[in-house]
């Protein structure tokens with residue numbers, strides 16, 4: 220594959236100059252990180268590949284869960300081009316057809332009962348919308364899970380249980396409780412105390428928490444407990460939804476069907492790998508306060524035609540191209556391959572390999588090893604991610620569109636990288 224032509228924008232492929240601009244106008248820390256990772260500048264992308272200014276290409280098995288359809292999926296870029304050429308941002312005076320069609324397309328794929336779509340610009344904003352909707356119904360006591368990740372705006376951060384990110388910004392939202400993830404007894408005890416004031420937010424599998432898969436039936440029991448105690452339930456599928464786990468939604472795969480939660484959060488893959496967009500999807504009853512007063516919770520750019528064109532095209536492409544099934548099959552193949560690559564090394568190096576669908580985590584005995592392996596993989600032309608709430612876990616979230624040759628390439632790089640870091644650990 221050759222690097223895609225990247226329009227006429229001057230890309231200023233001078234690494235030192237760009238690093239100076241980062242230091243002067245963006246983030247010094249980010250400049251340092253870029254330099255540690257090799258100093259390359261990414262200037263183009265296509266499918267599973269990211270291209271740097273020096274003509275090299277990198278297989279993207281990271282992307283923080285965004286690229287289930289790969290980078291620049293052709294159906295999504297075509298829809299976005301069309302929208303740019305006609306009506307990218309709305310006046311917000313008249314009704315807007317692309318937003319309506321995108322909402323319908325998403326609601327047709329969400330679990331039964333979750334029909335009201337509130338588009339936003341990021342995952343954290345979807346969380347904020349969910350938390351505010353809960354408050355509008357009087358559910359003011361937030362219950363989240365240890366290791367959970369829901370974004371970094373102030374409300375979302377209250378539910379993102381990581382002292383490193385929370386501490387500098389305290390006080391956060393009052394009246395919040397963190398319960399152990401996967402523990403239904405702890406959830407029951409908290410809900411017994413808090414009662415119907417509770418707003419529970421939970422992921423089907425914790426992504427940034429280090430790909431933590433709860434015991435079978437966990438989410439269904441949390442859902443049942445929320446009903447029993449009159450609590451509001453937000454299921455955060457920003458990372459796990461839209462096929463990432465080899466099912467459209469982690470919650471349905473986990474047996475949460477009816478009654479549905481009050482809110483489902485969607486993001487990342489909704490972008491089609493092209494335009495940032497996320498959504499809070501609510502039941503009709505839950506959405507009533509926002510539905511009655513459309514100005515109660517708004518944002519200038521939310522539900523923009525250009526973002527909705529991307530979301531609509533992405534959802535249709537996921538369906539048309541059987542991406543969910545492909546993610547399940549590819550996920551099994553990859554998990555088996557990753558386990559085989561790690562098998563020669565004991566728990567002293569690789570503590571655990573786990574995952575579901577195309578969300579796979581390699582937990583190392585030491586944090587340092589995860590970082591070193593990421594660098595080794597970059598050196599071999601492969602991008603992967605760390606986990607924000609679990610520093611010993613290297614995370615894989617590859618696109619569902621990768622082929623067997625890409626998988627082989629990845630597994631070969633992983634095997635080599637592991638042998639290098641293992642030799643260093645000794």
Ligand SMILES: Cc1ncc(COP(=O)(O)O)c(C=O)c1O
Pocket residue numbers: 283341342343344346368369370371422426427455456457458459486487
């Ligand atoms: C489960 C979950 N919720 C919320 C978010 C926040 O999304 P964003 O980074 O788009 O604000 C993330 C991001 O990783 C996530 O994984």
